[in-house]
Amino acid sequence: MKDSGKRLRLVTIPISHFCEKARWALDRASLDYAEEGHLQALHRRASLAAGGTGQVPVLVTGDGHAVPDSTAILRWVDERLPESRRLYPDGALGVEVAELAAHLDEPFGSDTRLWAYHWFLPDPRLAVGNLMRTRTIPLAQRAIVPLVLPLISLFVRRRYSIDSQSARAAEQRFVAVLDEVAERISDGRPFLLGDRLSAADVTFAALSSPISLPPEYGSPIATLDDLPPRARRRMEPLHGHPACEFARGLYRRERGVRR
Numbered sequence: 001m002k003d004s005g006k007r008l009r010l011v012t013i014p015i016s017h018f019c020e021k022a023r024w025a026l027d028r029a030s031l032d033y034a035e036e037g038h039l040q041a042l043h044r045r046a047s048l049a050a051g052g053t054g055q056v057p058v059l060v061t062g063d064g065h066a067v068p069d070s071t072a073i074l075r076w077v078d079e080r081l082p083e084s085r086r087l088y089p090d091g092a093l094g095v096e097v098a099e100l101a102a103h104l105d106e107p108f109g110s111d112t113r114l115w116a117y118h119w120f121l122p123d124p125r126l127a128v129g130n131l132m133r134t135r136t137i138p139l140a141q142r143a144i145v146p147l148v149l150p151l152i153s154l155f156v157r158r159r160y161s162i163d164s165q166s167a168r169a170a171e172q173r174f175v176a177v178l179d180e181v182a183e184r185i186s187d188g189r190p191f192l193l194g195d196r197l198s199a200a201d202v203t204f205a206a207l208s209s210p211i212s213l214p215p216e217y218g219s220p221i222a223t224l225d226d227l228p229p230r231a232r233r234r235m236e237p238l239h240g241h242p243a244c245e246f247a248r249g250l251y252r253r254e255r256g257v258r259r
């Protein structure tokens with residue numbers, strides 16, 4: 001679908017799970033869009049130029065209007081879908097979905113991101129390999145990755161205040177959310193709420209992805225085998241958490257990546 005004839009644009013840091021949340025909604029609605037990926041730090045200029053706040057994702061509609069923030073993008077996409085396909089259903093269920101999705105958004109999303117950066121960034125091979133094969137990042141940016149990786153790492157560490165202590169605290173908080181989700185799905189339900197995919201599922205599956213590492217992620221992502229031994233040892237029990245299994249199941253059944 002196009003607004004005013006122009007193709008939609010999604011400005012991203014491709015590995016970002018908030019961007020993935022928005023990308024999932026656009027793909028699921030079969031909307032035609034171009035992803036414009038950027039390296040961390042370079043994203044800021046692109047976000048501001050697109051009408052965003054400096055963060056990503058930013059959706060630029062066909063008439064040039066900016067929709068920053070992944071939740072606002074899910075809502076924008078929903079307005080273009082029939083009720084039966086919306087991620088936020090009508091009525092009381094919709095209110096419940098919005099509340100649960102908000103609970104699974106922050107600080108959960110920031111915590112899984114902080115933890116993954118803390119454990120993945122020290123291995124330059126992993127980060128360079130990932131960024132180099134992310135085709136939504138322009139070639140000119142990919143070409144300088146080996147050179148600028150130390151600066152990107154510094155930017156990311158400062159921006160999210162990453163150190164061993166903050167990573168431990170983030171882990172405690174996100175594991176509590178994983179436990180809550182595991183409790184909720186212990187009756188074998190296929191979705192967090194209701195009988196079809198909702199914004200709560202998309203939010204949880206996307207924002208847990210730094211830990212659940214779903215192969216169907218909408219941009220290149222590491223596998224357990226890619227991780228350096230120390231990170232892998234830390235990751236394995238979390239990756240095997242029942243809530244992460246549930247998130248991978250949602251990805252397998254529902255993600256349908258646009259290629």
Ligand SMILES: N[C@@H](CCC(=O)N[C@@H](CS)C(=O)NCC(=O)O)C(=O)O
Nearest residue numbers: 016017018054055056057069070071
């Ligand atoms: N609430 C925002 C959070 C977006 C967000 O945290 N984006 C990160 C990427 S995961 C970002 O832009 N980080 C770089 C920065 O803050 O400068 C959303 O849902 O879109």
